[in-house]
Amino acid sequence: MLTQPKRSVRLALWTTLLLSSIGVLGYLGWQLYGTNYVSRQVQERTADELTAVWSADATPRVVSADPKPATSSDRGPARAAPTPAPQLGEAYALVRVPRFGDDYEVPLLEGVRERELAAGYGHIPATAQLGSRGNFVIAGHRVTNGEPLREMPKLRPGDKVIVESRRAIYTYRLDTDPNGLIVDFQETWVLHRRPANPDPGGLNPARGHERLLTLVTCSELFHTDNRMIAFAHLAGVEMK
Secondary structure: OOOHHHHHHHHHHHHHHHHHHHHHHHHHHHHHHHHHHHHHHHHHHHHHHHHHHHHHOOOOOOOOOOOOEOOOOOOOHHHHOOOOOOOOOOEEEEEEOHHHOOOOOEEEEEOOOHHHHOOOEEEOOOOOOOOOOEEEEEEEOOOOOOOOOOOHHHOOOOOEEEEEOOOEEEEEEEOOOHHHOEEEOOOOHHHOOOOOOOOOOOOOOOOOOOEEEEEEEOOOOOOOOEEEEEEEEEEEEEEO
8 A cells, every 4th residue: 555655755756657648748739720810810921911012013913823834944034034132031922832722822932040930931031032044942840830832742844843033933843852852951062052962873953954953852751851842944024
């Protein structure tokens, strides 16, 4: 038979374990559901604010989800339409991925700090700017914080990634299947101006294009060591 002190110790242990379990479940619940709710509200508000600013611009605004393709990724309108470098933390574009649904629209911000990635996609500042020569790299969460890339495994070569800025609409086309390229978070070659896979049999960007887009999934709640990658090239630009 347990003595009173032993009962008290056991009760304290069980109470501690119960409270710890509740705390862990609460944290997981916040990460999986709470952050998504908050981030989606921020994303929607940011997108509305951007649209309002663009609408108020004196320059006529033309919106199109399927701009005419350029004859080459290095000729025509693509050469004349790079987007100026935004300030860190600034929301400056909207990303649409038709494969993810007709109503899919997520803001793009400069930077990949927690605050930017909680508000939409983040552009890695050390990489090329939107529409410019080089490798324009944007990252987004697959789990938590609005999950803009939750359905990234559904993307296939030929799918569009449309990025609209104040002055132009850029259409990129995927060249690789994201399911075929998952890298360790320490592998930085995917951020290079011209990514070159160190694996001889691995996926690379399509040849013959100088203006690239790379999609990168961010660190996830339960899988923090890997990133899913997809390469695309600039296929068309529509000036607004």
